[in-house]
Amino acid sequence: MFISNQKEQFNVAYVHAIASQAGLNTGNMRVDDQSIDLDVDGKIPTATKNRFPKISLQLKATSQKMVKNGVIKFPLPRKNYDDLKNDRLIVPRYLIVLLVPDDTDDWIQHHAQHMSLHNTCYWASIKNDPSVKGRSKVTVDIPLTQRLNTVSLLHLVTLASEGKCA
Template identity: 50%
Template structure:
């Protein structure tokens, strides 16, 4: 497996681990033609939708993209256009996992714990403007928007109410 495939698999495993802790189910579209890598589904939420869903485009990078309090992530134009706009059934988010450069540092094994490194951040680009770029769009992802169990529950609660960020 090449490095890009390893990063893809690691980002899916990372999000699935957080989703499991949050009590969310997941589905993996068999064809990624709409920039959705993973769907997360809630159950028994109290909003207008009892089983809300959010969709995620996952990216994984070991490059230094930090600039102040944001990650400046170069997103392909296709992904950008697929994730923006409000004409979709459920909320869509970009999730970027920042990992160490060395593959051996991604996971640490101890007798009573397994540590996954480093952190994942999320952003909604739903309301971002149309762009005239030809290949990529740099998206700012605030470091304060760390993807955690609590964040996933919050995003799912909003989705159950028919709300988006």
């Protein structure tokens, strides 16, 4: 398997694990023509508007050193940028970037009572970012404070239940 495919599959597994802990459903897109790799939805008992909200995720994984001054500087293909930025969407879309170690042997550590996944996912909403023209890639700044974990994933889905996007 190509390393790019390994990163993609590991990223899907990582987000699936977080969603499972949060009690949310995930669904993979069969064709990624709208820059959506994974949908996340579920019942939110505290929701006031939509009790079954959904968010869509564009997953990216990299072992490159892209962190500068507490921000991931991620070069996103222009098509993905435009698809995620689209302001005419009902379902909020987020960019999810998983930083992985260079060596695939370091992605998962097996222990006697558990296993651990390395490293960490981060999320960004680029809905309100500026429009760009004439570039094939757009660098998206993702603050390291926007770590994707169970609490933050539930927060993003809860926002969607209120008709909002982060």
